[in-house]
Each structure stands twice: as C-alpha cells, then as structure tokens.
Amino acid sequence: MNNGSLPSVDSTAGQFRQLWPRITDDSNLTLHGFRRYKTTHLLNLRFLEEEIAKLDHSIYQAGLSLGHEPSARDRLGLKNSKTDSNVPDVRETITREMVLQLRSLIQQYDDALLAFGQIMAMETVSLLDDEKTSSMRTDLTLHEMYKTRLIRADLGTRSRTDPFQRWIHQQLRDFRYWRASKKQNSPGSFMSLPKDHWSQQNTVLVANIAGRFITAIVAGVSLVVPLAILSASSSKVTQLAVVSACIVIFSLLVAAMLKVSNYEMMVVTAAYAAILSVFVSNN
Known part of the structure; x- marks a missing residue:
C-alpha cells in the first residue's frame, strides 16, 4: 500500500503503527495539522464544472428550440443566444435520467x-x-515541505x-525555511535527528502574540508622540499641523496593519481625532 503522506507500508497494522504517535502527540x-490538498480540490471542482x-x-439549447418569445427585459439575454445547428428533440434531451444526473x-x-471555501x-x-x-x-524535497x-x-x-499578522506569519515561515536549508547539508540535518530532538514552531501563536504586541506599541506611540509635541508648542498653527499629520498617519497605519471595515476605519480615526482635539482645546 502506498499512501501519499506516508512511506510505503505492507499492511493496515503497519500504517497504524506509524499513525499512532501522531494522534497521541502532545x-x-x-x-490538528492536516493537509488541505488545494490543487486536488480544485481539480475535482473543475471536473464537476465541465460535466x-x-x-x-x-x-439551454432544448429551451431555445421551443421557440418561446423571451420576456420583455430578457435578463438572460436569450434573444442574442447562439443556437446549435442540429438540436435534438426535447424528448431526447430532457429525460428522467438527465434530471437525476x-x-x-x-x-x-x-x-x-462550500467545503473548499471553508477549508481555504x-x-x-x-x-x-x-x-x-x-x-x-x-x-518531498525541503522546498516542497x-x-x-x-x-x-x-x-x-x-x-x-x-x-500585519499575516506578514509576521510569513516571515516566520521564511526564517524556518532558511534555517532548515542551512542545516540540510550538515551532518545534523533535521531529517536525521533522533526523535527527542524534533522541534516545532507554532507560527500562528507567535504571529498572534507579536502582532498584538506591536499593535499596542504603535497605538501607544501614536498617542504619546503627538501629545508631547502639542505640549511643547503654543502656536495654534503648529498644533493644527501636528494634529492633521498625526490623524492622516494614524489612519494609514490602521488601514495597512489591521483588517477593518470602512465603517470601523471611520470610527477609529474619528475617536483618535477626538482625543487629539480635546487635548488641543484644553491646552
């Protein structure tokens, strides 16, 4: 038996021996890591689509052969539809077998x-x-892995x-691949390491934590820096220029780093502008 994700085994019991450590791992x-078979799913969908x-x-050809006048709006564009030269009789085309198929x-x-959309x-x-x-x-080669x-x-x-979190996730994957590439040709290649030396990288968790941490820093800096500049300046023109520039920069950072809707973007920007405006009015 030859399984695409496992080495060749001689029996179901042999396959079970290989799978057991993976389903009891810590x-x-x-x-919970499973292959998604993106290309195979797409191929299956294209085959079904062609059929x-x-x-x-x-x-459509059977419907056009009936000779009915299209509706006034003709939303389907039946008036301009191309008709085949030799259209079989409707009784030959529209059958019970065709309906079941x-x-x-x-x-x-x-x-x-639907399943493919959920998987992706x-x-x-x-x-x-x-x-x-x-x-x-x-x-598989290292690059294929x-x-x-x-x-x-x-x-x-x-x-x-x-x-921004997806970008961090991608950088972590690239770094992992770079390290594995350097180790591949060395005597201690991870492909030959003993079981107790296998390592794992939870890139999703690391990217999530790093993304939240950096976002918190950016949000804090976006408030502290303009407030510090406004406190040191008494010129209304300078304060207005600082507030305007900070609002524009902050909105661009939010749009680039976070996945927010247009409405959420307007609310966040308005709240940030309100904070700076209140500080200017009380200064």
Whole structure:
C-alpha cells in the first residue's frame, strides 16, 4: 500500500503503527495539522464544472428550440443566444435520467464548493513547521515541505486575521525555511535527528502574540508622540499641523496593519481625532 503522506507500508497494522504517535502527540501542531490538498480540490471542482457545463448547454439549447418569445427585459439575454445547428428533440434531451444526473452533479458541486471555501478560510501552517511530521515525508524535497500547507483544524478561520499578522506569519515561515536549508547539508540535518530532538514552531501563536504586541506599541506611540509635541508648542498653527499629520498617519497605519471595515476605519480615526482635539482645546 502506498499512501501519499506516508512511506510505503505492507499492511493496515503497519500504517497504524506509524499513525499512532501522531494522534497521541502532545503538540497541537502534530495533532490538528492536516493537509488541505488545494490543487486536488480544485481539480475535482473543475471536473464537476465541465460535466455540469455540458448539461447546462443541452438544457439551454432544448429551451431555445421551443421557440418561446423571451420576456420583455430578457435578463438572460436569450434573444442574442447562439443556437446549435442540429438540436435534438426535447424528448431526447430532457429525460428522467438527465434530471437525476443533473441533481447528483449539482449536489456534488455545491457540497464541494462550500467545503473548499471553508477549508481555504482555515488557518494554515507550513509542513516544515512540524519536524516530526515532515520527517515522515521522504517523498518531498525541503522546498516542497516549505510550500506544503497544513490546515489547523483546532483553530478558527483567518477571515479576521490582520494583514500585519499575516506578514509576521510569513516571515516566520521564511526564517524556518532558511534555517532548515542551512542545516540540510550538515551532518545534523533535521531529517536525521533522533526523535527527542524534533522541534516545532507554532507560527500562528507567535504571529498572534507579536502582532498584538506591536499593535499596542504603535497605538501607544501614536498617542504619546503627538501629545508631547502639542505640549511643547503654543502656536495654534503648529498644533493644527501636528494634529492633521498625526490623524492622516494614524489612519494609514490602521488601514495597512489591521483588517477593518470602512465603517470601523471611520470610527477609529474619528475617536483618535477626538482625543487629539480635546487635548488641543484644553491646552
């Protein structure tokens, strides 16, 4: 038996021996990291799409052959639709077998599309982040391990992950790959390390903590620096210029670092501007 994610084994029992340490590991990265098979999912969707497209074309041709006058608005553009030269009779095209086939394909397509959207929204890590799992993938090169993504089934979606946090996550993956590249040709390559020397990098957690910490610093600096400048200046023109510049810079930083909606962006900027305005009026 040859499994794509495991070395060749002779029996199900042998496969179980290899899987047991992974499903009883202490690390969440090993326990809840699963391959997402993005390309394979996309291939399946495209195959289903092509099969449905053939049925869809047959249905439209059968409908056009009926000769009904399109509606006044003609939202589907039936007046300009191209008709095939030899259209089979409707009784040959629209059959019970075709309806059942259409239902099955549509159901498979909808389920696969929804599942793919949910999978792609899940948090991911690099296979290289988990040396214990990557050491079993003798069929992949180091660069392929770096490119292979695992979904974290124990974490929520990344729909609200900030761009700055994603950038930190990417830098951590790149650093891990750089270190592994340097160690690959050395005698102590991680591919040959004993089990008690395997290391793991929880890039999601590190990026989350680092992102919050840096965001807190930026927010603090954005308040302290303009207040310090305004305290040292008594000129209204200078104060107005400082406040205007700080509001613009702060709004740009929020837009670049955080994933906020337009409304949230306006609220945060207005609150920041109100704080500076109150300080100027009381100064």
